[in-house]
Amino acid sequence: MDNLTEIRWHGRGGQGAKTAALLFADAAMSLGKNIQAFPEYGPERMGAPVQSFNRLSDQPITLHCGITSPRIVVVLDSTLMASVDVSQGLPADGSLIVNTSKTPQEIRKEIGLKGAKVFTVDASAIANEKIGRNIPNTPMLGALAKVSGLLDFAEMIKNTEDKLKKKFAHKPEIIRGNIEAIKAAYESVEGENG
Amino acid sequence: MPTLAKTGNEAMAEAMRQINPDVVAAYPITPATEVVMIFSQFVADGLVDTEYVAAESEHSAMSACVGAASAGCRVMTGTSSQGLQLMSEILPIVSALRQPIVLCEVNRALSGPINIHCDHSDTMAVRDFGWIQIFSENAQEAYDSVLQAVLIAEDEKVRLPAMVTTDGFIISHCMEKIETMEDDAAKKYIGEHKVKNSILNLEKPITLGSLDLQDYYFEHKMPVVEAMKQAKDVIVKVGKEFGQKFGREYGLLEEYKLADAEFAVVALGSTCGTTKAVVDELRNNGLKAGLLKVRVFRPFPGEEIAQALSKVKAAVILDRSDTYCNQGGQLYTEIRSAMYEAAKKPLLANYIYGLGGREISLEGIRQIYKQLQECQSSGQVIHFGVRE
Numbered sequence: 196m197d198n199l200t201e202i203r204w205h206g207r208g209g210q211g212a213k214t215a216a217l218l219f220a221d222a223a224m225s226l227g228k229n230i231q232a233f234p235e236y237g238p239e240r241m242g243a244p245v246q247s248f249n250r251l252s253d254q255p256i257t258l259h260c261g262i263t264s265p266r267i268v269v270v271l272d273s274t275l276m277a278s279v280d281v282s283q284g285l286p287a288d289g290s291l292i293v294n295t296s297k298t299p300q301e302i303r304k305e306i307g308l309k310g311a312k313v314f315t316v317d318a319s320a321i322a323n324e325k326i327g328r329n330i331p332n333t334p335m336l337g338a339l340a341k342v343s344g345l346l347d348f349a350e351m352i353k354n355t356e357d358k359l360k361k362k363f364a365h366k367p368e369i370i371r372g373n374i375e376a377i378k379a380a381y382e383s384v385e386g387e388n389g
Numbered sequence: 390m391p392t393l394a395k396t397g398n399e400a401m402a403e404a405m406r407q408i409n410p411d412v413v414a415a416y417p418i419t420p421a422t423e424v425v426m427i428f429s430q431f432v433a434d435g436l437v438d439t440e441y442v443a444a445e446s447e448h449s450a451m452s453a454c455v456g457a458a459s460a461g462c463r464v465m466t467g468t469s470s471q472g473l474q475l476m477s478e479i480l481p482i483v484s485a486l487r488q489p490i491v492l493c494e495v496n497r498a499l500s501g502p503i504n505i506h507c508d509h510s511d512t513m514a515v516r517d518f519g520w521i522q523i524f525s526e527n528a529q530e531a532y533d534s535v536l537q538a539v540l541i542a543e544d545e546k547v548r549l550p551a552m553v554t555t556d557g558f559i560i561s562h563c564m565e566k567i568e569t570m571e572d573d574a575a576k577k578y579i580g581e582h583k584v585k586n587s588i589l590n591l592e593k594p595i596t597l598g599s600l601d602l603q604d605y606y607f608e609h610k611m612p613v614v615e616a617m618k619q620a621k622d623v624i625v626k627v628g629k630e631f632g633q634k635f636g637r638e639y640g641l642l643e644e645y646k647l648a649d650a651e652f653a654v655v656a657l658g659s660t661c662g663t664t665k666a667v668v669d670e671l672r673n674n675g676l677k678a679g680l681l682k683v684r685v686f687r688p689f690p691g692e693e694i695a696q697a698l699s700k701v702k703a704a705v706i707l708d709r710s711d712t713y714c715n716q717g718g719q720l721y722t723e724i725r726s727a728m729y730e731a732a733k734k735p736l737l738a739n740y741i742y743g744l745g746g747r748e749i750s751l752e753g754i755r756q757i758y759k760q761l762q763e764c765q766s767s768g769q770v771i772h773f774g775v776r777e
Contacts, residue, residue: 217564221394224566230394233563257662259527259559260750 200345201262202249205281206271206332209241215271215332216247218355219339223249225354226346229256244279251345269339270294271318271331276306285311290342292384294318294331299387314342316384318376325376326369333373334380341381348381390568390635397560400528400567401467401493401553402427404535406437407575408491411462411582414442414453419505420557421469421495428467447475455479458488459597461587463539465490469557470497470511477515483550484519484613486597487585489542490550492520493535496658496709497557498745506746507557509657510710512686513719519613521551521620522687524657529567530684531555533637536570539579540627546619548585556659558746570635578634617688624685641690643682644697646672650679652761653698653735656707657683657720660742660749667754678758683720691727698728703736703764705757709743717741717770736764740773747774 202219206212213234220232231250248262264284270276273295282291287310293302299313316338318331326333336355340348352374359370395403401424405413413432415425432441440457444450447468458464468476473494483490496512498504512522521541525531531553538551555561570578586595601609625640632638643661646668647653654664661682671678681697681704683690698704706725708718716722721739728734740757743749753774 217394220564224392224394229566231563231565232394233558256565257527257665258751259556259563259659259662261748263750 198254199250199252199256199258200267200343201265202251202267202269202339202343203262203265204247204249204269204271205275205279206245206247207241207275208243208245210271211330211332212245212247212271215269215335216249218332219336220249220251221358222336222351222354223251223346226350228252228345229254231256231258244275265289267292267339267343269335271335273297273302276302282306282308282311287311290314292316292335292338292342294335296320299385303387312386314338314384314386316380318380321376321379321383325379326372334376337377337379337381338384340377341384352377390570392566392568394564395528395532395567396423396562396564397525397528397531397555398423398495398562399427399564400532401535401555402431403569404532405465405493406431407570407572408463408465408536408539408579409437409576410439410465412440412442412454412457412464413466414444414450414457414464415466415468416444416447416450416472418447418469418472420497420561421467421472421493423561424467424493424495447472448478451476451479451483454490455483455486455488458483458490459486459588461584461589463543463582464488465492467493467495469495470499470505473511473515474499477518480515480518480520480550482598485609487548487612487616488550489539489548491535491538491542492550492552494552494554495557495561496554504745505557507559507659508709508744508746509719510744512552512554513710516687516719519549519617520687521547521549521617521624521685523551523553523685524683525553525555525560526659526661526682527560528555528563528565529637530639531560532567532569533631533635533639536575536578537627537631537639541620541624543583544623544627547616547623549613549616549620554658559659621688621690624688639684641683641685641693642697643684645680645682647679647681647697647701649677650700651677651702652758653679653681653701653704654707654754654757654761655681655683655694655698655704655720655724657686657709660707660709660754663749663751664754667751667758671755671758676758676762686720689723689727691723694724695727695731695734698724698735699731699733701735703738703761705738705740705761705764707757708739708741711741711744721770737767738764739770741770742773744775749774
């Protein structure tokens with residue numbers, strides 16, 4: 196399982212952390228990856244901290260244990276970081292992607308993180324602008340695609356667009372908004388070197 | 390073949406859609422709710438011809454299933470944990486009536502204390518009711534086995550009910566890549582339901598559920614005994630043909646790097662997948678590790694397991710349930726019994742693990758293999774991963 200990538204999503208119940216993991220896995224599968232997506236197995240309450248997970252690999256994935264040391268952590272709601280250690284198990288060469296208007300340096304200082312790479316993107320602002328609602332999980336797919344480098348972005352956009360077209364055939368504005376949000380996050384996600 | 394991203398529950402519901410049973414009677418319960426919830430949407434959307442009975446309890450659900458099967462219908466349902474226990478009064482009646490009902494069961498711990506997570510205590514609690522029991526390692530196997538279960542259960546030599554299980558949350562709620570059949574291919578594979586008897590057939594009246602005392606009850610249990618013997622070959626035949634048709638072959642057991650293994654883990658369900666990764670790792674480090682996956686628990690493949698383990702030095706049997714009989718878990722006690730006549734037997738240890746969804750990690754399985762190498766005598770029963 197050398198090329199296995201594990202991802203952990205942090206959000207609050209109702210913010211779409213589970214859906215984000217499902218969407219990302221679905222997109223990755225369409226581009227030829229073997230995938231898993233699963234939510235944290237616990238009681239789900241609106242607003243409470245929740246987690247979801249992805250595994251991606253070129254080889255079949257037989258693992259069915261929990262994910263404790265993810266290479267990438269995605270945080271949908273930065274207010275979580277006051278009560279949840281989002282960097283738990285994150286390896287030194289791992290990546291943390293946070294939905295925030297702050298810079299990566301500010302986030303690193305705020306949570307006292309040593310090692311790993313920090314990326315930030317204002318996914319909520321992007322979602323508000325492009326989709327008209329604060330649903331940061333969709334733009335975060337773009338940020339994740341950029342940081343992970345796991346998927347061909349043009350292919351991913353095309354694939355997501357095709358799926359949205361099937362689902363929202365009568366609402367083209369939803370399709371456009373979501374696609375633009377993913378692209379905007381892809382382009383604006385910021386690393387520590389600017 | 391379509392490649393889809395499906396959870397275990399979605400995979401089972403998809404198989405049910407393609408089977409298009411005449412009747413589904415069910416009552417929802419976590420973590421199996423989605424199976425019948427998704428299926429009921431198929432009914433509402435007109436994608437199947439099924440009569441859906443939203444029963445007021447699992448006892449009623451299984452009773453309605455019996456009624457429908459008595460009328461000659463192809464019948465399915467789904468449940469978990471306490472739901473399966475509430476059905477348990479009816480379960481042996483289904484096998485005695487030789488009704489090939491197929492049940493999608495999601496393994497979940499039994500209360501109490503109340504717990505919604507995976508272990509095998511619910512399925513194990515109904516192991517002696519004359520139902521075929523098939524465990525799935527992942528969503529793909531769940532889909533494939535639900536389809537196969539119809540053919541196995543309805544086979545002329547078998548005519549027994551069958552339950553196909555997935556591990557609660559671990560598989561039921563994990564989305565994975567699966568290959569499904571085209572609808573036409575699935576329909577052709579499943580075939581028409583051959584009605585053996587129907588209480589609605591006035592040309593050939595039958596009596597069901599009659600009183601049967603000392604004089605004949607015993608004789609009337611023997612066909613179940615015989616059918617369960619026959620079921621073994623039928624399961625193997627169906628699994629082999631499935632492989633020829635769709636490229637994924639199934640048997641009673643799956644051996645993973647076992648042929649030359651010195652140390653083996655024997656397990657059921659999703660843990661087998663995680664164990665495969667550990668076996669690969671240990672093999673890379675030079676240890677002859679192997680895995681024996683028990684796919685079918687009823688009928689119990691005792692001879693086949695004894696044969697498969699005949700060459701290993703030591704094996705640990707993983708049970709995700711306890712019998713509370715002080716002799717170990719269900720899988721262990723039955724394997725130990727099956728090994729009694731074996732000319733060559735390995736040292737056997739029993740690890741009871743993962744009750745109530747307690748995590749079994751890669752590191753945990755590594756430890757089990759490590760401890761297995763130090764195993765000096767048979768018969769140890771260890772509750773693994775429990776805090777002191």
